[in-house]
Amino acid sequence: xxxxxFLIFAAIAVVCGFNVVVQSHPISSAIxxxxxxxxxxxxxxxxxxxxxxxxxxxxxxxxxxxxFVFVIMLLNAGAEIRHGRSLLAQVLGIPLLFTFLGLMxxxxxxxxxxxxxVRFGAFKHGTALDVGRALFTQYLLPxxxxxxxxxxxxxxxxxxxxxxxx
Amino acid sequence: xxxxxLSWYLILSAVLFALGIAGFLLRRNVITVFMSIELMLNAVxxxxxxxxxxxxxxxxxxxxxxxxxxxAAEAAVGLAIILTVFKNRSTxxxxxxxxxxx
Amino acid sequence: MQLWLIPVLPLAGFxxxxxFGRRFSKAVVNAVAIGSxxxxxxxxxxTLAGLGDLNAAHTExxxxxIQSGSLxxxxxxxxxxxxxVMLLVVTGIGSLIHIYSIGYMAHEGGYYRxxxxxxxxxxxxxxxxxxxxxxxxFVGWEGVGLCSYLLIGFYFDKKFATDAGxxxxxVNRIGxxxxxxxxxxxxxxxxxLDFGTVFTSxxxxxxxxxxxxxxxxxxxxxxxxAQIPLYVWLPDAMAGPTPVSALIHAATMVTAGxxxxxxxxxxxxxxxxxxxxxxxxxxxxxxxxxxxxxAQNDIKKVFAxxxxxxxxxxxxxxxxxxxxxxxxxxxxxxxxxxLLFLGAGSVIHALGGEQDVRNMGGLRKKIPWTFATxxxxxxxxxxxxxFAGFYSKDAILAAADHHAPWMYWVGVITAGxxxxxxxxxxFLAFFxxxxxxxxxxxxxxxMMGPLVVLAALSLAGGRLFNVPEFLTQLFPLAKExxxxxxxxxxxxxGLAGIALAWLxxxxxxxxxxxxxxxxxxxxxxxxxxxxxxEIYGAVVVNPVVAGSREMLWKGVDVxxxxxxxxxxxxxxxxxxxxxxxxxxxxxxSYAAWVLxxxxxxxxxxxxxxxxR
Numbered sequence: 049x050x051x052x053x054f055l056i057f058a059a060i061a062v063v064c065g066f067n068v069v070v071q072s073h074p075i076s077s078a079i080x081x082x083x084x085x086x087x088x089x090x091x092x093x094x095x096x097x098x099x100x101x102x103x104x105x106x107x108x109x110x111x112x113x114x115x116f117v118f119v120i121m122l123l124n125a126g127a128e129i130r131h132g133r134s135l136l137a138q139v140l141g142i143p144l145l146f147t148f149l150g151l152m153x154x155x156x157x158x159x160x161x162x163x164x165x166v167r168f169g170a171f172k173h174g175t176a177l178d179v180g181r182a183l184f185t186q187y188l189l190p191x192x193x194x195x196x197x198x199x200x201x202x203x204x205x206x207x208x209x210x211x212x213x214x
Numbered sequence: 215x216x217x218x219x220l221s222w223y224l225i226l227s228a229v230l231f232a233l234g235i236a237g238f239l240l241r242r243n244v245i246t247v248f249m250s251i252e253l254m255l256n257a258v259x260x261x262x263x264x265x266x267x268x269x270x271x272x273x274x275x276x277x278x279x280x281x282x283x284x285x286a287a288e289a290a291v292g293l294a295i296i297l298t299v300f301k302n303r304s305t306x307x308x309x310x311x312x313x314x315x316x
Numbered sequence: 317m318q319l320w321l322i323p324v325l326p327l328a329g330f331x332x333x334x335x336f337g338r339r340f341s342k343a344v345v346n347a348v349a350i351g352s353x354x355x356x357x358x359x360x361x362x363t364l365a366g367l368g369d370l371n372a373a374h375t376e377x378x379x380x381x382i383q384s385g386s387l388x389x390x391x392x393x394x395x396x397x398x399x400x401v402m403l404l405v406v407t408g409i410g411s412l413i414h415i416y417s418i419g420y421m422a423h424e425g426g427y428y429r430x431x432x433x434x435x436x437x438x439x440x441x442x443x444x445x446x447x448x449x450x451x452x453x454f455v456g457w458e459g460v461g462l463c464s465y466l467l468i469g470f471y472f473d474k475k476f477a478t479d480a481g482x483x484x485x486x487v488n489r490i491g492x493x494x495x496x497x498x499x500x501x502x503x504x505x506x507x508x509l510d511f512g513t514v515f516t517s518x519x520x521x522x523x524x525x526x527x528x529x530x531x532x533x534x535x536x537x538x539x540x541x542a543q544i545p546l547y548v549w550l551p552d553a554m555a556g557p558t559p560v561s562a563l564i565h566a567a568t569m570v571t572a573g574x575x576x577x578x579x580x581x582x583x584x585x586x587x588x589x590x591x592x593x594x595x596x597x598x599x600x601x602x603x604x605x606x607x608x609x610x611a612q613n614d615i616k617k618v619f620a621x622x623x624x625x626x627x628x629x630x631x632x633x634x635x636x637x638x639x640x641x642x643x644x645x646x647x648x649x650x651x652x653x654x655l656l657f658l659g660a661g662s663v664i665h666a667l668g669g670e671q672d673v674r675n676m677g678g679l680r681k682k683i684p685w686t687f688a689t690x691x692x693x694x695x696x697x698x699x700x701x702x703f704a705g706f707y708s709k710d711a712i713l714a715a716a717d718h719h720a721p722w723m724y725w726v727g728v729i730t731a732g733x734x735x736x737x738x739x740x741x742x743f744l745a746f747f748x749x750x751x752x753x754x755x756x757x758x759x760x761x762x763m764m765g766p767l768v769v770l771a772a773l774s775l776a777g778g779r780l781f782n783v784p785e786f787l788t789q790l791f792p793l794a795k796e797x798x799x800x801x802x803x804x805x806x807x808x809x810g811l812a813g814i815a816l817a818w819l820x821x822x823x824x825x826x827x828x829x830x831x832x833x834x835x836x837x838x839x840x841x842x843x844x845x846x847x848x849x850e851i852y853g854a855v856v857v858n859p860v861v862a863g864s865r866e867m868l869w870k871g872v873d874v875x876x877x878x879x880x881x882x883x884x885x886x887x888x889x890x891x892x893x894x895x896x897x898x899x900x901x902x903x904x905s906y907a908a909w910v911l912x913x914x915x916x917x918x919x920x921x922x923x924x925x926x927x928r
Contacts, residue, residue: 050216050217050218051216051217051218054218054222054223058222058226061226061230062226062229062230062233065229065230065233065234065253066233068233068237068246068249068250068253069233069236069237069240069241069250074243074245074246074249077245077246077249078249081249081252081253084230084253084256085256088256088259088260091223091226091260092260092263094218095223095263095264095266095267096267097263097266097267097275097278099275100259100263100275100278100279100282103279103282104259104282107282107286108252108256108282108285111286112252112285112286112289115289115290115293116245116248116249116289116293119245119293119296119297120245122297123245123296123297123300123306138239138240140908140911140912141235141236141239141240141904141907141908141911142236142239144908144911144912144915145232145235145236145239145911147915148232148235148911148914148915148918149228149229149232151915151918151919151922152228152231152232152918153225153228154922155918155922156221156224156225156228157221160219160220160221160224165216165217165218165219165220166217166218166219166220166223166264166267167217168217170217170267171266171267171270173270173271173272174266174272174275178272178275179272179275179276179279182272182273182275182276183276183279186276187276190280194280194283194284197283197284197287198283198286198287200287201286201287201288201290201291202290204290204291204294205290205291205294208291208294208295208297208298209294209297235911238904238907239904239907239908239911247903308903308904309902309903309904311901311903
């Protein structure tokens with residue numbers, strides 16, 4: 049059961065990810081990305097990360113991607129036209145990409161030769177309680193710092209937006 | 215019932231990350247590039263949570279949490295910048311934003 | 317005894333006039349300059365009176381100058397009889413010339429600068445004379461060279477004057493090189509530069525070493541005292557004001573070489589080969605310069621070559637062992653040569669700047685006092701008894717005769733030529749009809765006074781100051797028999813020279829031109845000073861300049877040094893221009909580079925670092 053769920057949602061994730069890269073219109077890429085986010089949320093659930101799965105859907109798929117869609121609408125971005133290319137990125141990038149992928153797969157095989165197995169429900173410490181407890185005791189400082197970071201981001205966005213209006 | 219081997223999650227994460235890189239290298243539209251970056255961040259999140267499962271700790275979840283927060287902040291500011299660039303140069307082509315040349 | 321006051325008084329004059337002279341009135345500048353030199357002269361007299369018979373040297377040590385390993389050089393002054401003679405000459409004649417300069421330089425610009433330089437010269441010359449070791453003497457040596465350069469090039473807006481100053485300094489430096497090497501050898505072999513130490517330990521050193529030292533010192537003396545081959549600067553030095561020519565290039569600076577040789581007599585007497593060289597160089601120079609003086613038309617150049625020639629006599633005296641005779645001639649030469657130059661200055665001043673004897677004539681009625689004093693000097697230099705030059709020149713010739721008769725004969729012929737060219741100048745300038753266009757007027761008293769004093773000294777100085785007797789203890793006289801023969805011969809040659817000059821220039825004025833036309837080649841050779849300057853230029857100067865320009869400048873400086881420095885810069889620029897292509901401004905290529913870096917890191921960490 050776990051395996052089937054995993055395979056289905058992994059396949060959806062990969063296909064949607066591929067779609068993000070391949071589609072010419074940004075809005076199609078955005079929708080595909082939302083698909084990726086959703087399937088990843090399921091996978092998180094399989095791994096016992098309940099809180100994070102919810103957060104993924106709410107924050108990522110619900111807020112960030114909506115922001116993306118708004119911006120695409122605002123800019124009225126059309127389909128991409130083919131002109132101008134970075135030769136370096138293509139000549140160097142694609143072989144490097146495959147090298148990278150190969151390296152990662154090699155490492156994974158090397159380090160985890162099919163040992164542990166993931167079962168749904170085996171991990172019980174991913175609840176909101178556990179996450180909250182860790183967040184407010186052990187990781188209190190990063191938590192506060194990151195809230196300041198968000199504040200800065202808000203200010204930055206406001207300033208940049210203001211400049212536009214003038 | 216057999217579970218899913220851990221390495222499969224990691225392989226999936228690697229593949230998604232590679233897809234993100236591909237999008238970043240090959241696409242010209244700046245918003246699409248941005249979305250590829252988000253894809254990469256998601257792949258990394260998956261890796262963190264996988265390892266958190268393996269090590270039976272909640273720390274990986276916390277890492278992912280922070281990654282999400284930072285990604286949100288980054289998306290907000292980044293999109294604001296893209297809007298400003300679009301206002302100034304009327305182009306969404308990443309190759310045209312090259313005034314830092316030489 | 318405060319010996320240091322003797323040089324320091326003129327130094328103070330230099331500092332005062334040099335720093336504040338611009339604001340002083342002429343009277344104040346005069347007072348400072350003349351006063352300092354006169355005070356120095358008075359102090360010399362007082363010191364000598366206080367030191368008694370000076371049989372032993374009186375030394376004063378002031379401070380340790382160099383203390384390095386085993387070499388200890390102090391700033392020491394010493395006075396013995398030789399020093400006393402030199403001090404009297406330098407300060408006495410120096411004072412007279414300073415007084416004369418008040419009148420001569422009255423209408424020239426840079427008045428205070430002139431006197432400042434003259435005072436500085438006095439300081440250095442006195443340091444040279446008072447020195448108790450070779451290094452302090454070298455300080456004075458170099459210093460007088462510097463002042464010579466400054467004073468020759470006094471009219472610095474005239475190129476020939478500055479060129480002459482350069483020439484003097486550069487040729488002197490060649491001599492100084494020899495002096496320096498000699499000092500190094502002395503330090504190595506004697507361990508000290510002190511006169512006392514060196515001269516008492518001469519006996520134990522090898523003759524080869526002493527000969528080497530003596531030859532190197534001789535090179536220095538040739539530079540300073542204008543002997544062959546380094547005499548070429550002295551005729552050109554006439555570009556400076558006439559008092560400078562009188563003081564520096566007649567009476568004092570050029571005699572420093574003779575003084576140094578006399579002071580180093582201990583070394584020279586133990587190096588016979590070097591002594592012989594001194595004598596031969598002196599004799600050759602005397603003869604050679606006299607021949608050139610026969611044909612010169614500039615009155616100052618005649619006297620310049622005469623100086624070179626007379627210096628040759630002094631060297632001849634030193635070289636044949638009669639050091640005291642050489643010093644004797646130094647003293648009498650100071651009298652009459654300074655007088656000749658100052659008198660020439662008076663003539664030039666009277667004629668408003670004219671220096672060519674062909675444009676003079678008949679001046680004895682117009683400037684009688686100048687004529688009278690110059691006549692005194694001329695008979696003195698011609699060796700007519702009982703005037704000054706006769707005694708000293710005869711002492712030298714007698715010693716030469718004892719050493720090697722052929723030297724005596726060459727010396728006698730040169731004496732004849734000396735008399736001839738000096739009286740040629742006198743007759744052309746003072747006799748006959750005036751051929752120029754100016755209005756000759758007698759010089760003021762301030763110029764005539766020193767001339768009269770010097771004339772008296774030229775006439776009576778020989779008898780009054782029996783220098784060889786005075787220096788007997790230092791330079792023992794070989795008591796030769798009083799041979800009257802050579803004396804008569806030399807006097808006869810002198811008188812013959814005067815008579816010949818009378819014939820050529822007063823009785824039969826056309827004769828010189830006829831002879832010049834007949835021997836035109838020889839005449840041209842002499843008139844152009846044997847083309848020595850041109851030869852030096854072609855053989856030495858031009859190759860050096862060309863070598864410097866081609867090899868050292870273009871080859872080394874531009875190609876190698878600039879090339880290396882610029883090359884480094886160019887290489888950096890080249891590398892930079894390659895690397896700047898990284899900054900393409902293209903974000904995707906940046907991403908590609910980041911990916912490359914991260915793959916590389918992964919590879920290193922994983923495969924080679926061993927991810928287990």
